[in-house]
Amino acid sequence: MTHSLAAARTDGGNSRRAGAQIPGSRSRHPDLLSPASTRAGVAAAPPALPPVLKTRDATMGFGLKTVLSSVTLEFRRGTINAIIGPTGCGKSTLLRAFNRMNDRSPTFWRRGSVEFEGCDVSAGTPDPLELRRRVGMVFQRPNPFPMSIRDNVVAGVRAHRLAPRRELAAVAERHLRQVGLWDAVADRLDDSPFRLSGGQQQLLCLARALAVEPDVLLLDEPTSSLDPATTEIVEALLRTLTPRLTLVLVTHNLAQAGRVAGTTAFLYDGRLVEAGETRQILAAPREPETVSYVTGRIG
Amino acid sequence: MLRGRITAEQVTRGTLRALASIPLAALAALVVILLVQALPAVRYNGLGFFTHDAWLPGSFYADPVTTHGVSHPPGASYGALPLIAGTLESSLLAMVLAVPVGIGTAMLVVEKLPARLSSAAGFFLEVLAGVPSVVYGLWGALTLGPWLARHVSPVIAAHAPDLPILRFFRGATGAGEGLFAAGVVLGIMILPIIAATTRDLLRQVPRQTVEGALALGLTDAESMRMVGFPWVRTGVLGAAVLGLGRALGETMALAMVSGTVLGASPHNFYDTFTTIAATIVSQLDSSLTDGTGFAMHTMAELALVLLAITLLVNVLARVIIHSVSGTALPVGRGV
Numbered sequence: 001m002t003h004s005l006a007a008a009r010t011d012g013g014n015s016r017r018a019g020a021q022i023p024g025s026r027s028r029h030p031d032l033l034s035p036a037s038t039r040a041g042v043a044a045a046p047p048a049l050p051p052v053l054k055t056r057d058a059t060m061g062f063g064l065k066t067v068l069s070s071v072t073l074e075f076r077r078g079t080i081n082a083i084i085g086p087t088g089c090g091k092s093t094l095l096r097a098f099n100r101m102n103d104r105s106p107t108f109w110r111r112g113s114v115e116f117e118g119c120d121v122s123a124g125t126p127d128p129l130e131l132r133r134r135v136g137m138v139f140q141r142p143n144p145f146p147m148s149i150r151d152n153v154v155a156g157v158r159a160h161r162l163a164p165r166r167e168l169a170a171v172a173e174r175h176l177r178q179v180g181l182w183d184a185v186a187d188r189l190d191d192s193p194f195r196l197s198g199g200q201q202q203l204l205c206l207a208r209a210l211a212v213e214p215d216v217l218l219l220d221e222p223t224s225s226l227d228p229a230t231t232e233i234v235e236a237l238l239r240t241l242t243p244r245l246t247l248v249l250v251t252h253n254l255a256q257a258g259r260v261a262g263t264t265a266f267l268y269d270g271r272l273v274e275a276g277e278t279r280q281i282l283a284a285p286r287e288p289e290t291v292s293y294v295t296g297r298i299g
Numbered sequence: 300m301l302r303g304r305i306t307a308e309q310v311t312r313g314t315l316r317a318l319a320s321i322p323l324a325a326l327a328a329l330v331v332i333l334l335v336q337a338l339p340a341v342r343y344n345g346l347g348f349f350t351h352d353a354w355l356p357g358s359f360y361a362d363p364v365t366t367h368g369v370s371h372p373p374g375a376s377y378g379a380l381p382l383i384a385g386t387l388e389s390s391l392l393a394m395v396l397a398v399p400v401g402i403g404t405a406m407l408v409v410e411k412l413p414a415r416l417s418s419a420a421g422f423f424l425e426v427l428a429g430v431p432s433v434v435y436g437l438w439g440a441l442t443l444g445p446w447l448a449r450h451v452s453p454v455i456a457a458h459a460p461d462l463p464i465l466r467f468f469r470g471a472t473g474a475g476e477g478l479f480a481a482g483v484v485l486g487i488m489i490l491p492i493i494a495a496t497t498r499d500l501l502r503q504v505p506r507q508t509v510e511g512a513l514a515l516g517l518t519d520a521e522s523m524r525m526v527g528f529p530w531v532r533t534g535v536l537g538a539a540v541l542g543l544g545r546a547l548g549e550t551m552a553l554a555m556v557s558g559t560v561l562g563a564s565p566h567n568f569y570d571t572f573t574t575i576a577a578t579i580v581s582q583l584d585s586s587l588t589d590g591t592g593f594a595m596h597t598m599a600e601l602a603l604v605l606l607a608i609t610l611l612v613n614v615l616a617r618v619i620i621h622s623v624s625g626t627a628l629p630v631g632r633g634v
Contacts, residue, residue, distance in 0.1 A: 101514060106413070133516035143511040146529040155525060156515040205511065212515060 050118055052077045052216055052246045053098055053135075057112035060097060062105055067093045070112065071272045073265055075216075078243030082261035082278060083250045086298060089267040091250045095218050097121070098248070099135040100128050116216070133160050136214035140221045142201030144193035144208075149185050152193050152204055156212040175207040179237055199230030206237065217241065219249045223256065235260050254294060258282050266290045268298075333606065336599035343369040343593070344377050344600065351378035354562035356585070356594050363591045371593035379575070379601060381564040385478070386574040386608070388565075389553065390546040392482025393489055398539050400486075401493030406523055408494075409501040421498065428491035436555030439484035444475030444556055452479060452569050470567040476558035477569045484556050485549060489542035496538035500531035533620045540616035547609055550576035575605045 051074035061067040068090040075081045083091045093102060100121055102108045113120050121131055133156065145152050153172040157163050163171050172189070176182040181203045185196070193204055202222060209217060219238070223231040238247060238260050251257055257264050257278055264282070265275035266289075274287045285291045292298045341348075343366055357375030364373045408420045452472035459468035504527050512522035528535075558571025559581045565572040573581075579598055586594035 099514060101510060104510075104513070129516045129518060131516075132514055137511075137514035139507050139511060139514075141507055143505065143507040145508065145512065145526045146532075147525070155512070156517070159515065159517045159521050159525070208511075208515065 051075055052117060053248065054115045054118075055094070055097070055112065056115070058094075058097065058110065058114050059112050060093060060102065060108070060110035062102075062109075063107040066270060068097075068267075068270050071267075072112075073272060073275060075246055075248055075263075077246050079263060080238060080242055080247040080249060080261045082257035082264040083248065083267060084252075084254060084257055084264055084281075084293070085267035086293065087252075090270045091267055092220055094267065095137075095220055095248060095250050098216070098218055099132050099137055101137070103128070129160075133212045134214050135216040135218060136209040136212065137218045137220065138202075138206055138209050138222045141225050142198055142205050144196075144201050144204055146192075146194075148190045149193050149196070149204065150189040153207050153211050155208060160212055162212060171211060175211040176204075178210060179203045179207045180233065181207060197230075199226050199233070202226060202230070202234065203237075206234070210241075214245065216246045216248065219247060221250055221252060224252060231256070254282060266293060268293065330606070333599055333603045336596060337603045338596075339369040339593065340377070340596035340600040342367050343371055343375075344597065348377060348379050348600065349383070350380060352381050352563055353378045356589060359589050369593065370591045372589060372591055375593060377597050378562075379604065381562070382573055382575045382578050382601065383604065383608075384564060385557065385572040386547055386576070386605070388478060388572075389481045389485055389557070389574060390543055392478070393485035393546045394539065394543055396483065396486035397490045397493055397542060401490050401538075401542070402497050402528075402535060404490070404494040405497035405501055406528070408498050410519055410523055410527075421495070424491045424495045424498070427487075428495060432488065432549060432552040433555070435484055435488050436552035439480055439552060439556040440476065443484060444477075444480035446475075447480050447483060448472055448475040448477075448569065456567075456569070468568045471569065473569045473571065476556055477571045478557075478565050479569050481553055481556045481572075481574075484552050485546045488549065488552060489545050492542045492545060493535075493538050496541065497531070497535050500534040500538070501527055504530045536616065536620055540612060543612055544609055547612065548576055548605065549574075550580050553577040554580050575601050575608075579605075 054074040055071050058071045059066065059069050071090075071094060073094075083094060085091050096102045097110065097114045098116065098121065102110075103122075110122075115121065116126075116131060116135060119125055126134065145155055147155070150169065150172045153175050154163075154168045157168065157171055173182060176185060181200060184200060185191075185204075193201060196204065202225070206222075223234050226234065235256065238249070241247060249257070249261060261278045263276065264278040266273045266281060266285070266287075268289050274281060274285060274290045281290065282294055285294055289298070353376050355374055355376045357372030359372050361373050363370045365371075404420075404424075408417050408424075412420060456469050456472050459465050461469065508526055508530065509522055512526040513519070517525065553574050554577040557573050557577050559573045559577055560571040561573060561578065561582075579601055582594070583598065586598050589595065
């Protein structure tokens with residue numbers, strides 16, 4: 001039932017955590033979620049850090065409906081990780097478990113653990129507000145706030161009091177530059193963001209998410225409403241965010257997973273079917289369901 | 300066959316056009332009739348109508364006199380200043396009370412209450428909006444007014460500092476009929492309008508936008524203040540104007556709670572007063588007994604003034620909303 005993703009780690013540092021909790025691990029595919037160390041060879045791998053995000057036997061749903069069953073997964077620091085699968089497979093629910101956005105629904109329930117930096121996200125340390133600052137989120141459609149472009153970027157900075165008032169303009173500029181939007185909006189920072197194009201709005205939302213200096217960015221199909229050219233810009237930007245940030249990217253677009261993600265997890269019907277290095281998942285999937293999905297027979 | 304269909308199309312279009320022009324025609328007829336009726340009063344009362352306090356219908360039993368070609372009872376002298384001031388003051392007080400409470404109620408209903416409680420609260424808001432104004436008036440005159448005069452007004456009067464403007468809140472607190480009680484009753488009457496409209500607007504804020512704020516680590520309250528409310532700001536302004544329109548024109552409740560004192564402005568916050576609408580309804584009977592018809596012409600002039608104030612408020616609101624929506628807010632732009 002439980003499909004291991006993180007598989008058995010041959011590197012010692014992690015076996016402490018990994019050993020007990022991952023049934024059915026495939027020892028012949030060591031360290032699936034650390035492409036960097038795989039490429040470099042296990043011996044040369046940096047001392048294994050504990051994963052930033054991790055679920056263990058996580059089962060969750062809403063009311064009587066079980067959306068995810070026994071998902072065990074982990075994401076290493078500084079990596080880009082894709083979650084793929086057909087509509088309704090539980091990708092977004094899994095993503096939203098990490099920043100507790102599911103908790104907004106009164107009928108949401110969960111068993112098993114979902115951890116951020118070794119602590120269950122529901123444990124209260126960090127509290128939900130700080131958790132959401134450190135585990136940021138970008139949504140499917142651009143969702144700028146009804147305030148000026150500059151205020152949009154620093155909305156979170158202001159709420160968390162991360163910078164004194166006089167530095168807010170500089171913070172806004174820094175993050176607008178980071179997402180490559182500065183030249184386009186420099187002369188209209190006080191204007192409404194709703195006049196920007198969809199792609200620019202999404203970049204603005206990225207700048208807003210980055211401005212609170214998160215450790216993790218959860219991206220819920222961030223380019224599905226964008227044209228190919230803008231998608232390319234966003235993807236290039238995502239690659240620049242590592243290794244400082246850890247990215248978890250839910251996507252419908254297999255090619256996108258192939259372009260940006262080091263590891264990919266395939267969810268189907270609420271189960272984690274297979275996870276590992278993106279190249280392997282896309283080119284040589286092991287499970288029949290994964291094969292069907294990546295070849296376009298399901299989904 | 301085709302010809303028949305074309306004719307049917309033309310008939311439909313013509314009928315719809317005729318139906319669509321009914322509101323316009325009704326408004327035009329209303330304004331024309333009011334103007335014609337008010338003209339003699341405008342000519343005789345002159346600008347003094349807006350500047351003095353006296354309200355003297357003159358002697359209906361003496362022979363009529365003719366001034367500037369207008370026939371009127373001798374001694375007739377009308378000043379609408381206290382009425383106009385009373386209308387504006389009571390509506391202003393109602394707005395000061397109802398706008399913050401209404402917005403707060405709407406935020407609470409949308410954001411904090413569980414679904415079932417929220418729909419119950421919505422139901423009560425609608426019931427409250429549908430209560431006939433005469434019921435509010437009776438309650439205000441019999442219960443709320445005296446209660447305010449006994450328990451609230453003395454406290455305010457005792458603590459208001461003896462400074463210009465604020466001095467208005469000092470002095471005798473009366474028995475319950477007056478500006479303060481009328482403002483509170485009016486406020487309660489327009490509260491459901493503002494709260495229900497604001498609630499409907501807040502429900503239109505896209506879920507993704509609110510979630511965007513929460514996902515950034517903002518609290519529910521911060522997300523409401525920084526995202527939810529700004530999203531609907533112009534719409535809420537429209538809701539407030541809707542409420543103001545009702546307050547300005549409210550008649551029965553004010554006729555019952557204001558004390559309908561003619562010919563004098565209120566001395567303080569608690570004093571009896573009257574409004575344009577309340578005066579028209581309370582003076583209608585005696586005006587009909589004016590054989591020259593001049594009192595009725597004055598009523599028409601009053602009605603015209605009230606119409607002008609209401610239109611002015613609406614136009615002003617549209618101008619404000621238009622300037623605010625320059626930031627291109629996505630919803631709630633209209634009044």
